[in-house]
Amino acid sequence: MQAALTAAYVFHTLFAGLWVGAVVLTAWKVIPLARxxxxxxxxxxxxxxxxxxITRVGAIVFVATxxxxxxxxxxxxxxxxxxxGHVVLTMLTLWLVMTGxxxxxxxxxxxxxxxxxxxxAARDAGTFYNAAAVVGFVLLVLGGYLAA
Ligand code: HEM
Structure with a gap:
């Protein structure tokens, strides 16, 4: 059904921006201030x-959409x-890595x-949020590639 596919693209893209944006801002601004x-x-x-x-709701949204x-x-x-096809499988793998x-x-x-x-807290978690932000950036690059 075309409407369901369109809705899947919309929610997928929406959560991609929301999730990566939230993680990047946390790693870039909030964690350094806390440190x-x-x-x-x-x-x-x-x-x-x-x-x-956002990560947990995103898990449902990404897997479903x-x-x-x-x-x-x-x-x-x-x-x-x-x-x-390989880019989609990489996207799936990186989603798992970023969630972890x-x-x-x-x-x-x-x-x-x-x-x-x-x-x-900030010292212990900083590396994980930084790595997650980098993975998120790569995910959006892959998404851009697939969208083109
Ligand atoms: C369970 C994990 C995921 C699966 C199975 C998955 C799968 C897919 C598939 C099948 C497409 C459509 C490709 C096409 O139209 O040719 C897509 C597009 C896309 N994905 Fe994912 N994805 C996942 C997670 C993510 C995550 C975590 C992000 C970013 C944070 C992301 C960002 C995007 C973007 C930006 C697009 C392009 C949408 C468009 O074509 O307009 N995806 N994904």
């Missing part, structure tokens, strides 16, 4: 919990055909914040 002790535990906790929520798009547009054979990085970063922040240690 310098310029963020309260409440602020850091709230930002990290928001990013976790990406799965629908892959099944409709590519089919089983198309997914294993280079180059576009955000989840580990979030759990590091949460455990340090139990003792209200903002600087420790």
């Amino acid at each position: 310098d002790g310029d963020a309260s535990p409440e602020l850091l906790g709230s930002v990290v919990s928001g990013v976790s929520t 990406g799965g629908h798009m892959a099944a409709t547009v590519y089919g089983a054979e198309g997914l294993f055909a280079p180059p576009r 990085l955000v989840e580990v970063g979030g759990s590091k922040v949460r455990s340090a914040l139990e003792q209200r240690k903002v600087r420790t």
Whole structure:
């Protein structure tokens, strides 16, 4: 059905921008401020919990919409055909990697914040959010390639 496919593209793209944008801003601005002790535990906790929520809702959205798009547009054979099929499989793999990085970063922040240690939280989680931001950037590049 054309309407369902269009809706899948819209939600997929919407969440791609929302998720990568949220992770990049956290890695680029919020974590460095927290590392310098310029963020309260409440602020850091709230930002990290928001990013976790987008990541988890995004998991449902990406699997549902990406799965629908892959099944409709590519089919089983198309997914294993280079180059576009391989790009979609890479997208799926990088989504898993990025989700893992955000989840580990979030759990590091949460455990340090139990003792209200903002600087420790930022130090422990910084690398994970930075890596997640880089993976997110690559994902959007792949998305741009597929869109063209
Ligand atoms: C479960 C994980 C995912 C699967 C199975 C998946 C699958 C797909 C498929 C099948 C397409 C359509 C390709 C085409 O039209 O030829 C697509 C497009 C796209 N994907 Fe993903 N994807 C996933 C995760 C992600 C993530 C995490 C991002 C970015 C954060 C992302 C960003 C995009 C973008 C920007 C497009 C282009 C949309 C367009 O054509 O207008 N995807 N994806």
